[in-house]
Amino acid sequence: MDDTSSVGIVNTQSFTFAESPNELPLECGRNFGPITLAYETYGKLSPAKDNAILILHALSGDAHAAGFNHPHERHPGWWDIMIGPGKAFDTSQYFVICSNVIGGCKGSTGPSSINPQTGKPYALSFPMVTIHDMVNAQRALIDHLGIDQLLCVVGGSMGGMQVLQWVVSYPERVRLAIPIATTSKLSSQSIAFNEVGRQAIQSDPHWKEGEFYGKPIPRRGLAIARMIGHITYLSEKSMHQKFGRKLQDKAEYGYDFRADFQVESYLRYKGDHFVDRFDANSYLYISKAMDYFDLAQPYGSIEQAFANVKAKFLVISFSSDWLFPSHQSKEIVSACRRVGAEAIYTEIQTDYGHDAFLLESEQLTSLITNFLTHGRKEAS
């Protein structure tokens, strides 16, 4: 690892709140607690507490966004290209927080967590959570950290949905918002892909209505869900460039049902690998939270949702992203402008598809660095 630009070794921390009787009210109508959120921080909170940036992750992300949890970790955190000294989220200037979501399986309370009342995992007795619930839980964390106002909230994909929900739910507490490769409501097509992934998990005989803990897990169902997702994160062109019709370890077609093409082996690998690091029930809950996301719905329109927004926006989409296509970002920008909120919009030209938010670090860095520098100055 490059020592000068890495945050180095970091510990994932956790914060527990909403303990009885002060449970968190959820959108589904239930009150729920206790809730633990896993989070990491990088850099130092300024004495004025005005340099905090909250990073929000996508479906399968976690709190470990940068650096290494131990010296022999093979890969750094999931957005390490963006977080560190001198990077877009410059930890020599900013206090960067990455919070995991409720419903997850990476140290936060979710369906695989032990229900203290029964001593067993919640499984499907875990309440359905929404993007709004995730954000309410993060607000408790931000309170706990003693931060009144975040300099910036930022995230891609489902992280971007949380960004939008933050500025709508807590307009006084966000100065700058960077929703990337996201949407103000999940499209019919995206709901459809999520639903097929859930069907794959729920059709796996090992799923057992979610009661698989301590038993064989629904590996194949979860792997299939991940494979479907993975195809939607890439573009036709990036798949063509990366794999084309290249064969896997053979000179000619095998004429059997083993993997002939590299793209098949790659997807199988991605699916298998995911199963070892993610909980099948969390996949169900979090994908459902995405389906439910419709920022305008409780307000009647996106303009009314944005009516009290104070934040300045930098909205970024990617030209080849067909899961969250640019027109969905443009809708957000138009709505901002109609209510008088400042919004800068950039569509980055790239072949990487939806995954570009994890890959296009150079262009993202330039855009975000400028936006943060100007935004911070204007506010101070």
Place this chain on the structure above:
Amino acid sequence: MDDTSSVGIVNTQSFTFAESPNELPLECGRNFGPITLAYETYGKLSPAKDNAILILHALSGDAHAAGFNHPHERHPGWWDIMIGPGKAFDTSQYFVICSNVIGGCKGSTGPSSINPQTGKPYALSFPMVTIHDMVNAQRALIDHLGIDQLLCVVGGSMGGMQVLQWVVSYPERVRLAIPIATTSKLSSQSIAFNEVGRQAIQSDPHWKEGEFYGKPIPRRGLAIARMIGHITYLSEKSMHQKFGRKLQDKAEYGYDFRADFQVESYLRYKGDHFVDRFDANSYLYISKAMDYFDLAQPYGSIEQAFANVKAKFLVISFSSDWLFPSHQSKEIVSACRRVGAEAIYTEIQTDYGHDAFLLESEQLTSLITNFLTHGRKEAS
């Protein structure tokens, strides 16, 4: 049914050939027989035998392209909007043949057929077949019908692949070719979607390495494969227009894992319905045949593949088809033109996505009627 424009009641016929010792040589290296092909015909073969049009179907299609197999059938054949008196494939002028494919499950020899040597279904002992093999089998049918030269071969999606293979394998036997919403080689992205569908089938515990005949069938796996396919046949916009975020039989979110959205119920219905009419092993074999399709591969280039082509082409793509996007059709057209083959190209503006070849009957009818009328005149 509208009597004047329907072909009325038709019987599916069958033709058996390649009986021992004259088995059909397959691309995989095996010789195979006997082979039965299901087919239907509409209209009359002219005395000069110069008015025959061969219709080729997509992955889940069958020989029943038009009319009704019995008076109480609820829906007519799959391309009834295009075939009948006065329609694009005008049965008062043309002798229209629709042939099922080998590997299928609708009356043609496939993995669910009984192996005469064992008295049991072939299951996975069925040989892997390719688009080329499908076309070679159809050639035997066309010989059997006494037709030296087809006026036209036409098909959408996988049917279009067969069209391309026909003009390359049997250049003297095709005068006009209409490949619709297709490609000269399956893309990496399409292989990926097919592979995930196969994984879903093969992960179903009822699949049993293909030996499920006479037992519970792999319903859920096949339904998931179909749901994935179905999403790729629609466009984001058509799904938005048809379903948007409309809820199914409820006023508010259910906050559980039952279907909340209409698009979820629709996909579940489509998946369940498909399972009752299609064989899971046929799905594996035919999707694999599509994956293997690469017209240029045996020749070195698509131009060399087209070197002896005599047919005139009408190539049609649909603007919102992201499974077989227009650039793939344009490649076919460019290759035709580079070898001096006549090719008319039209991209139809539509929101229907890949499924448009089954829906855009008005525009298709106008294009195809003109092409057939001129093509027939020029040749006579």
